[in-house]
Amino acid sequence: MALTPVLSESALLGTLKTRYATKLFDPQRKIPEPTWTALEETLVLSQSAFGAQPWKFLVVDSPKIRARLRPHTWDQPAVTDASKFVVFLARKATSSVDIAHYLARIAEVRGVTTQSLKGFNEVILETLSERALNGKLTDWAARQLYIALGQFTTAAALLGVDTCPIEGLEPKKYDEILQLGDTSFTTVLTVAAGYRLETDKYASLAKVRFPLAEVVQHV
Numbered sequence: 001m002a003l004t005p006v007l008s009e010s011a012l013l014g015t016l017k018t019r020y021a022t023k024l025f026d027p028q029r030k031i032p033e034p035t036w037t038a039l040e041e042t043l044v045l046s047q048s049a050f051g052a053q054p055w056k057f058l059v060v061d062s063p064k065i066r067a068r069l070r071p072h073t074w075d076q077p078a079v080t081d082a083s084k085f086v087v088f089l090a091r092k093a094t095s096s097v098d099i100a101h102y103l104a105r106i107a108e109v110r111g112v113t114t115q116s117l118k119g120f121n122e123v124i125l126e127t128l129s130e131r132a133l134n135g136k137l138t139d140w141a142a143r144q145l146y147i148a149l150g151q152f153t154t155a156a157a158l159l160g161v162d163t164c165p166i167e168g169l170e171p172k173k174y175d176e177i178l179q180l181g182d183t184s185f186t187t188v189l190t191v192a193a194g195y196r197l198e199t200d201k202y203a204s205l206a207k208v209r210f211p212l213a214e215v216v217q218h219v
């Protein structure tokens, strides 16, 4: 089934212009469950290189844990006040075992043999071993997280949900508090989601972007 437009160009741009990095969230206003379920699904549906999905998304519902994370997040109120708070984790070192797990999933979903994916397996492992040699495996995984971030924040805006990406944090402290030490994952960034407070003055600030002609060129 081909894609069909679900909204007009002006509705799309109108929403993207209304979205802003929300600083003050209304602590009383919660995201309805169906909306949140759909937003979690946007994380699952996000693209990644080779489709390898070298990530996990930790939804921190515990107010106690959120309170402990806030001082390690430049004391940003969004950490404790937003309806939802998600920590984006990158896999530290994607291995051949992880790729085998992925290929097994392709085989299961598409009804093919893993043997038929041998060539694909080799290409992925070759690319990853290059990254491993350069000590860049975590960076590679982290880059995939930013794609999920973009999809999530855009989707949230389309569903009328405010968000703030938060990179201003101490990843080591997060890993400690979230007890990630013995896992294959490490903290990269977080996203707060919920509904803005009327008093958030950032909502009415003009959006600062370079003119289109300065950043988009045609050759």
Ligand SMILES: Cc1cc2nc3c(=O)[nH]c(=O)nc-3n(C[C@H](O)[C@H](O)[C@H](O)COP(=O)(O)O)c2cc1C
Pocket (backbone or CB within 6 Å): 019, 020, 021, 022, 023, 076, 164, 165, 166, 167, 168, 169, 189, 207
């Ligand atoms: C990767 C990333 C990290 C960010 N970290 C923070 C942050 O820690 N705190 C914050 O208030 N905003 C943060 N922002 C929001 C940006 O400052 C904001 O997107 C930018 O100034 C453009 O403004 P707008 O999103 O309101 O259009 C972050 C944005 C991105 C994409």
